[in-house]
Amino acid sequence: MPENQQTEESPTLQQRAEEKPRRRQARGERRIAQLLEAAASVFCRSGYTGASTNAIAREAGVSPGTLYQFFPNKEAIAVGLSDQLLEHWAQSHGQALAPENIGLPLDRMLDAILDPLIAFNVENPAFAVLMHGPDTPGAIIEEIGTVHCTLLARVEEMIATRLPDMPSDERTRTANMALHLFKAGLTLIMSHEGAERDAYVAELKTVMHRYLEPLLEGGLPAGR
Template sequence: MPEKQQTEESPTRQQRAEEKPRRRQARGERRIAQLLEAAASVFCQCGYTAASTNAIAREAGVSPGTLYQFFPNKEAIAVGLSDQLLEHWAQSHGRALTPENIGLPLDRMLDAVLDPLIAFNVENPAFAVLMHGPDTPGPIAEEIGTLHDTLLARVDEVIATRLPDLASDERARTANMTLHLFKAGLTLIMSHEGAERDAYIAELKTVMHRYLEPILEVGQPACR
């Protein structure tokens, strides 16, 4: 009896064979995301050094053996999490430092630039643990250095856009001070919650406005 003709709706043997690896890949990606989310929670609770792969597996609801199928050790998990967070940070950074925001009046520019950057840190507390902790693994420390240099260069460009005639050494000093003011204020913001956190956000904007206004609005350096 002749074999029935394959209909369009019925998958071929090859299609079925191709579908299995895709399903396995999707399951693997979901498992990795689950483990990274668990790691973020454990790192925030314990810090990087005190965290363990057993604690991360327990938080994820899987066995340690399952964890080791995807990550060989704790450092690999931290590096995977930092890569994910740095990608999200780059997206926030891109949304904040747009040409449209840079051209706004100073008070509105600070709102437009700082709000998404602060929101990212508040929504991802593991970022501060891994990026600024005293026990950051070496590969992540290198990424932090690159992130700092990139952000510093971008702030320098913002100042140059608004004040093209400002001397390069004054511009570099202003950019460096601006970035360090932000980092110091962010530390206070992250250590508080609720209304007190909102108050520190307002304080940070006030400090940065008072520092930058004489430079960006008048065109004179605030410190000599």
């Protein structure tokens, strides 16, 4: 066989050269995912202020030098983790506030909306630490504001679909109250486990139902 002829099983020099950067990129992505997972655990245990890059490196099973190859400091790690969590949150909130849930009976609508949002927070406890902690980095605070505004607007849209004649100021007030009731209930849910957590989920749904039922099903004004 001529020297310049290649079999199908033998990659060319160019193919081998192209494969190396792809392997390095894949290894880098796996390392970043490993570091972010470790950071989530450390932030949950110690809070943002109490966490350190050394603790995150230990949790990930790597040296601090390896960590600094990917993140220059703790804030960069927190921002990277928050970006990842917010992307997952957007998927959960999109599922929860899907248009097909708007016309459901109130009890089923609350299940369809609240269950995925609660499940996301339970599966990702670092989300609450970074999104609602007193020491959250400023770059993340801006993202939180955007998330809140997006969520509030979507809840208002759902209320407007059910109650098209409700004045806009009452609709905004109702959406704000519903959102804050959810956040308050979520704090209790996240602070318990097992059957007690399930009980608080049921309590939150009861509170939300009793608040929204007169508005969405009885048609009473929000300022009753």
